Amino acid sequence: MIRLARQVLAQLSPGFSLGLVLAAAIALPAAAQEDTLDKIRSSGAITLGHRDGSIPFSYYDDQQRPVGYALDLCLKIVDAVKAELKLPKLEVKYQLVTSANRIPLMANGTIDLECGSTTNNLERQKQVAFTITHFVTANRWVAKKASKIRSLADLKGKTIVSTAGTTNIKQITEINAAQNLGMHIISANGHPEAFQMVETGRAVAFVMDDILLYSLAAQSRRPTDYEISSTALSVEPYGIMLRRDDPAFKKVVDAAMVRVYKSGEINRIYDKWFLKPIPPRGLNLAVPMSAQFKKVVAHPTDSGDPEAYK
Amino acid sequence: MSYHWHWGVLFEPEPGGTGTYLHYLLVGLGWTLATALAAWVLALAIGAAVGTVRTTPVRWAVRLGDLYVEIFRNVPLIVQMFLWYFVAPELLPQAAGDWVKQLPPPWGMYFPAVLCLGVFTSVRVAEQVRAGIESLPRGQRLAGTALGLTLPQTYRFVLLPMAFRIVLPPLTSELLNVIKNSSVALTIGLLELTGRARAMQEFSFRAFEAFAAATVIYLVTNLVVVLAMRVLERKVRVPGMIAAGAATQAGH
Amino acid sequence: MFSGYDFDVIGRSLPYLFREGMTFTVTLTLLAMTGGIVFGTVLALMRLSPRRLVAGLAGAYVNLMRSVPLVLVIFWFFFLVPYIGAWVIGAREPIKVGTFASSVITFTMFEAAYYCEIMRAGIQSIPRGQVWAGYALGLSYAQTMVRVVLPQAFRNMLPVLLTQSIILFQDTSLVYVISATDFLGAAAKIANRDYRLVEMYTFVAVVYFAVSYGLSTLVRQLQRRVSVVH
Secondary structure (H helix, E strand, O other), X not given: OHHHHHHHHHHHHHHHHHHHHHHHHHHOOOOOOOOHHHHHHHHOEEEEEEOOEEOOOEEEOOOOOEEOHHHHHHHHHHHHHHHHHOOOOOEEXXXXXXXXXXXXXXXXXXXXXXXXXXXXXXXXXXXEEEEEEEXXXXXXXXXXXXXXXXXXXXXOOOEEEEEOOOHHHHXXXXXXXXXXXXXXXXXXXXXXXXXXXXXXOOOXXXXXXXXXXXXXXXXXXXXXXEEEOOOOOOEEEEEEEEEOOOHHHHHHHHHHHHHHHHOOHHHHHHHHHHOOEEOOOOEEOOOOOOHHHHHHHHOOOXXXXXXXXX | OOOOOOXXXXXXXXXXXXXXXXXXXXXXXXXXXXXXXXXXXXXXXXXXXXXXXXXXXXXXXXXXXXXXXXXXXXXXHHHHHHHHHHHHHHHOOHHHHHHXXXXXXXXXXXXXXXXXXHHHHHHHHHHHHHHHHHOOOHHXXXXXXXXXXXXXXXXXXXXXXXXHHHHHHHXXXXXXXXXXXXXXXXXXXXXXXXXXXXXXXXXXXXXXXXXXXXXXXXXXXXXXXXXXXXXXXHHHOOOOOOOOOOOOOOOO | OOOOOOOHHHHHHHXXXXXXXXXXXXXXXXXXXXXXXXXXXXHHHHHOOOOHHHHHHHHHHHHHXXXXXXXXXXXXXXXXXXXXXXXXXXXXXXXXXXHHHHHHHHHHHHHHHHHHHHHHHHHHOOOHHHHHHHHHOOOOHHHHHHHHHHHHHHHHHHHHHHHHHHHHHHHHHHHHHHOOXXXXXXXXXXXXXXXXXXHHHHHHHHHHHHHHHHHHHHHHHHHHHHOOOO
């Protein structure tokens, strides 16, 4: 009996130590947040979060360097920050992020700006902040033409895939439950992996923002095998992410973005990534600026409400 | 610390509509145990066979056993998991490969995960069974021959019954290892406990609550398994024989 | 069975795989091994201490690390280290910790629990007479440990410590779950970008096998030479 008690105690001691750690964490007072501008000024560096497969927003070229439309915009912001802080030089560090860890890494200070294809919505604004929208896309799916998927009902009972940590996977999970579609939803680690699942036949459809689907299909071995749905499940405005409750930094970032839009430089940057050949294989996406995004350029907004983009 | 705790998130509904997050995690525990137990049984079967064969005087069988052990011991578990899930279906004939790939989740991930874990763990079981048989006095085997038993009979009636009783403690700690190793299956999309904790973190943005809950569940499971195994060991133990396989062996 | 596979992709990506991926893996392994053995030895000494609180704390830590999957520990440290770091150095905001730094801390802390058990067995296997001889010569506890016991324990357990390090080398592949670019991560990136899953993952398996098998053969030879007879 005593031996049993001792064994139970030995097993529970890890639990006690865990409890101690958590209790200490709760007891510590909540610290005030330091200004991002102060942090940049004192460290002389700014860290940009980038993606590895969000073509053409943020991805690796064939030299494994991060490039993309969102990164170009971020570099404009970096110039503005450097000017604002009057620094002789500002080191730019790059940190690879995924859909799943971009928000925690922003919240815990690992990155200062996230330059990718992150949807700005009201729920995320509880955790992070966004600057002016840099693209407007819609949530659709891509499937092989041979699968003959025309509408959401055709996906009943089938296996579909989306990327972990995205608004798309959350939305399709909710739709699946609400409409009782009985779909099996696989969560992939990244966009290229998810697309591969459709290519190899593991999943029938990949639910993601249409611009990303379009570029992945265009880069695949046989682009004509695929078609993107006409059904749009939602409107997704992309925004560069920054930390919440940091008005000084947001002001500088917003001002930089508005300057790029108003001066017309946005058109040059947009053309470079959407209307001209892009690395690594010189593919030209040939996607002209949508009417919704033109509206944003004329009247820059950082709204997370899809209604603002209709 | 500028982190605001919110333990109530465990009782909020998860987006898939199946219930609270806590329920979501506990279903994950179910999958963890289902994977671990199936893999453990498979590992015991294969490992006992391979370990026994490696103690026989049959040269080519011993070589084969050695090859098996070396291959699956020197490749990391996650790499083996990828090979079973991504590469194996491509190497099968077209129709069989397609059928395997069409298996709906979670079964499409469950079977490769069980096979992978089973084979991976069988290597350690084989080593322990071999050590157990070799720790028996040589006289046992010779006595069997003296009594006119053939080699298989000697194993079946004399050596193996003793060897299994000796190696039971290390074998039961292998169950704990398999339960921990089953977490690697999240990399192929199997939503066991750790995978669900990560999904919970992604949906609710509550990293610490999610991982703390998962940690507690693992600790409790550990406790239950250890206590259950102690009971089993006490029933099966042979008084006077020391278990083979010391705590100083490296491993997880 | 292997027709239609483009194994040239391996040749084309070798520079990236080894310059980025393998460097990450090897550096992480070496740093975690050093840190883990040092911290593990400290933990072992704590566990063997006659002071109940010290022994209990170390024991609780070791039990905790051994009861929880490594994947979960990787996630914990990935999210937690910036906050702990800030608390430790008194910063007001979570400090910036990259993927590599987070991985080094994770594996050092995790493997220390396993190295601790190995060192504890090693220390306990040294005859008590050695310790008493040290005291008889007028050495303090610390001096006895550092100059008499630990060198012998370390030498006795060297093969087991090295075997554990080979396991550590294999376990570093799990940083995949935090999207780090170690050897496996680099191969996975290329596999997904170029649609070459079979070729890349097979190559990764072969490389890990070659390195692990080679190293364990060396350890076996070392074991034959170094065994100390009491």
